[in-house]
Amino acid sequence: MIAFLIKRLFHALLVMFVISLIAFAIQDNLGDPVQQLVGQSVPESERDALRDELGLNDPFITQYLRFAGNALHFDFGYSYVFNQPTTEVILRHLPATLELVAATTVLIILLSVPIGVYSAIKPRAWLSRFFMGVSIIGISIPVFLTAIVLIQLFAIGVSWTPFPTDTGWGQWLNDLVSTNGGMPAYGRGDPVHVLGTWYTNFASIKGLSYLILPAVSLASIMLPLFIRLIRAEMLEVLQSDYIKFARAKGLSPQRIYFLHALKNTMLPVITVGGVQIGTLVAYTILTETVFQWPGVGLMFLNAIERSDIPLIVTYLVIVGLIFTITNTLVDLIYGLVNPTVKLTGKPA
Amino acid sequence: MALLDVNHLDVRFALRRGDVQALRDVCFSLDKGERLGIVGESGAGKSVAAFSLLNLIAKPGYIANGSHIVFDGEELVGLSDRALRRIRGHRMSMIFQDPMMTLNPVLSIGEQMIECLKAHRRISKREARKVALEKLQLAQIPAPEARLDQYPHELSGGMRQRVIIAIALLLDPDIIIADEPTTALDVTIQAEVMALLLDLCEKQDVGLILITHDLGVVSQVTERMLVMYAGRVIEQGPTREIINNPLHPYTQGLIQALPQMATPGSRLNQIPGSMPSLDKLPSGCAFHPRCPFATLDDGRPRPGCRDQVPPLTGADARQVSCHMVAENKPVQADQSAPAKEAH
Numbered sequence: 001m002i003a004f005l006i007k008r009l010f011h012a013l014l015v016m017f018v019i020s021l022i023a024f025a026i027q028d029n030l031g032d033p034v035q036q037l038v039g040q041s042v043p044e045s046e047r048d049a050l051r052d053e054l055g056l057n058d059p060f061i062t063q064y065l066r067f068a069g070n071a072l073h074f075d076f077g078y079s080y081v082f083n084q085p086t087t088e089v090i091l092r093h094l095p096a097t098l099e100l101v102a103a104t105t106v107l108i109i110l111l112s113v114p115i116g117v118y119s120a121i122k123p124r125a126w127l128s129r130f131f132m133g134v135s136i137i138g139i140s141i142p143v144f145l146t147a148i149v150l151i152q153l154f155a156i157g158v159s160w161t162p163f164p165t166d167t168g169w170g171q172w173l174n175d176l177v178s179t180n181g182g183m184p185a186y187g188r189g190d191p192v193h194v195l196g197t198w199y200t201n202f203a204s205i206k207g208l209s210y211l212i213l214p215a216v217s218l219a220s221i222m223l224p225l226f227i228r229l230i231r232a233e234m235l236e237v238l239q240s241d242y243i244k245f246a247r248a249k250g251l252s253p254q255r256i257y258f259l260h261a262l263k264n265t266m267l268p269v270i271t272v273g274g275v276q277i278g279t280l281v282a283y284t285i286l287t288e289t290v291f292q293w294p295g296v297g298l299m300f301l302n303a304i305e306r307s308d309i310p311l312i313v314t315y316l317v318i319v320g321l322i323f324t325i326t327n328t329l330v331d332l333i334y335g336l337v338n339p340t341v342k343l344t345g346k347p348a
Numbered sequence: 349m350a351l352l353d354v355n356h357l358d359v360r361f362a363l364r365r366g367d368v369q370a371l372r373d374v375c376f377s378l379d380k381g382e383r384l385g386i387v388g389e390s391g392a393g394k395s396v397a398a399f400s401l402l403n404l405i406a407k408p409g410y411i412a413n414g415s416h417i418v419f420d421g422e423e424l425v426g427l428s429d430r431a432l433r434r435i436r437g438h439r440m441s442m443i444f445q446d447p448m449m450t451l452n453p454v455l456s457i458g459e460q461m462i463e464c465l466k467a468h469r470r471i472s473k474r475e476a477r478k479v480a481l482e483k484l485q486l487a488q489i490p491a492p493e494a495r496l497d498q499y500p501h502e503l504s505g506g507m508r509q510r511v512i513i514a515i516a517l518l519l520d521p522d523i524i525i526a527d528e529p530t531t532a533l534d535v536t537i538q539a540e541v542m543a544l545l546l547d548l549c550e551k552q553d554v555g556l557i558l559i560t561h562d563l564g565v566v567s568q569v570t571e572r573m574l575v576m577y578a579g580r581v582i583e584q585g586p587t588r589e590i591i592n593n594p595l596h597p598y599t600q601g602l603i604q605a606l607p608q609m610a611t612p613g614s615r616l617n618q619i620p621g622s623m624p625s626l627d628k629l630p631s632g633c634a635f636h637p638r639c640p641f642a643t644l645d646d647g648r649p650r651p652g653c654r655d656q657v658p659p660l661t662g663a664d665a666r667q668v669s670c671h672m673v674a675e676n677k678p679v680q681a682d683q684s685a686p687a688k689e690a691h
Binding site for chain 1: 402404406429433434435436437438441442444446449450451452453454455456463464467468499501512515
């Protein structure tokens with residue numbers, strides 16, 4: 001266990017080193033920082049002096065080591081736009097994104113496992129076919145489009161009148177196909193303060209209502225993916241000899257499906273899931289922009305628009321860090337669930 | 349009355365292009381403590397027969413109307429899944445072919461044994477563990493206490509099959525159905541595991557239905573045997589009699605094909621051709637295209653072989669389905685006869 005942790009920690013450090021190198025290279029090559037700092041009117045001689053002063057004429061290695069040394073203290077410089085340390089800016093935006101990702105993850109887990117299992121147990125049922133059909137649609141439509149459609153349907157509302165409005169039944173059908181709207185779809189509302197820069201949406205019904213549309217649209221790509229993954233894995237597991245043997249032992253279907261089959265189904269799903277949680281953080285850029293959700297995704301897009309290079313770099317490093325941490329955690333969980341993996345770093 | 353009575357067992361697979369019949373009119377019975385062998389080539393329907401006893405055939409397979417499986421006075425065909433679960437693993441248990449695939453890789457040996465006990469008996473976890481330990485000892489597993497907390501991947505193939513035998517014995521069943529229990533094991537382990545299974549069945553007075561293509565094992569272990577071909581029983585009777593005096597040309601061919609039957613250094617005997625696929629069965633006797641006796645000495649086809657399915661005839665104890673035998677011209681008992689034909 002300890003050996004495994006040390007080995008994983010070493011991997012993680014290696015990954016972070018590469019990420020920081022890439023991030024730094026971006027910073028080093030993305031335009032002239034002096035140009036960003038001073039205006040057009042400053043003469044060339046003063047610029048050179050400033051470059052010297054800022055150490056921009058030092059060799060690449062020296063500059064990188066300075067960057068990395070500061071980064072170890074979570075010092076990535078100042079954001080041009082906010083004129084604050086970039087880490088502070090990110091820390092202020094991070095809780096919003098993490099809460100959105102957490103809500104989406106919960107949504108995905110709560111829905112994908114039962115739906116995936118059901119459609120594997122009863123592959124021919126019409127409900128299974130319906131889920132499979134909808135999931136194809138979900139995978140095919142880009143997140144921002146789903147988000148816009150959700151806003152139109154549930155925030156603004158639509159009133160269709162394809163049926164005659166002067167009859168009772170026609171009106172009833174019209175009401176059925178129309179939506180009321182009224183769901184919040186802009187920002188976070190007034191989240192409750194927890195501590196430091198952490199304001200939460202989970203503390204009140206109103207806060208939760210602000211989470212619904214962004215979380216649903218963020219889930220719209222991953223959820224179908226997981227339903228299909230769980231269904232495919234489960235179908236394969238159900239064909240295996242150990243399931244037949246479990247049936248021959250006279251066990252109840254519940255035990256066979258939800259212990260014997262599900263435990264084996266979840267092994268590959270956990271692996272994929274770990275990677276996808278990281279990807280979710282990246283997808284938040286789109287969702288947060290559409291819903292003006294004040295998280296790091298929206299902040300990142302704004303930083304790009306305004307060439308706020310230190311903030312961009314900090315975002316890359318921190319998202320990389322989140323990726324690395326979740327992947328390490330997932331490997332740990334996988335080792336705990338799968339007895340054939342010994343957490344010694346050596347194959348069992 | 350026999351403990352298990354199988355009558356006119358028809359098993360079909362509902363495929364898109366129509367039903368395929370995997371078993372046709374299979375009849376046999378098993379007394380308490382009796383050991384029955386079912387032999388045949390791959391695809392003969394041995395495993396389907398084994399799995400259909402507990403209605404464990406996978407969809408789209410189903411047991412057709414008119415089939416009867418009577419176990420201890422109770423008709424099993426048409427019984428609900430809930431009612432069948434009382435029998436599965438409790439009064440009839442199974443041993444599968446490949447021990448590497450039979451145990452669930454993510455559950456410990458102990459869990460997989462205890463859950464089986466708890467499914468059939470009101471028993472505390474501690475007591476169940478005691479019973480499991482006892483059965484592991486019966487199956488001659490070294491350090492049984494430690495095994496309970498181990499996972500399948502930590503055990504060798506032979507050891508896993510012993511664990512599976514212990515699981516099959518957990519609830520002191522009346523019958524164990526063993527589907528090629530030693531085929532996937534190393535040759536050196538095969539004999540050990542088979543001897544253990546035989547010994548336990550004898551000691552505990554458990555009936556055994558042994559499905560195999562190994563005539564050697566059948567002759568050592570079983571008292572009676574069925575020979576299956578293309579979904580039908582073509583010969584049945586006491587094992588010793590069939591081995592010493594096979595009546596059906598197919599059974600003769602199988603025995604001739606044993607390596608110990610060939611002169612050292614010469615080619616092994618074989619039955620020409622292969623088992624027909626179940627959806628393209630030849631007319632008449634399904635064996636006729638491969639049968640050396642389906643053509644008469646003068647080159648004419650033997651009447652009946654190509655157009656009539658031979659009925660299973662003979663006394664209850666010894667039955668064979670072959671036109672030649674039915675014509676009262678029994679195939680020569682001399683075992684070298686079909687071999688000469690083949691040359």
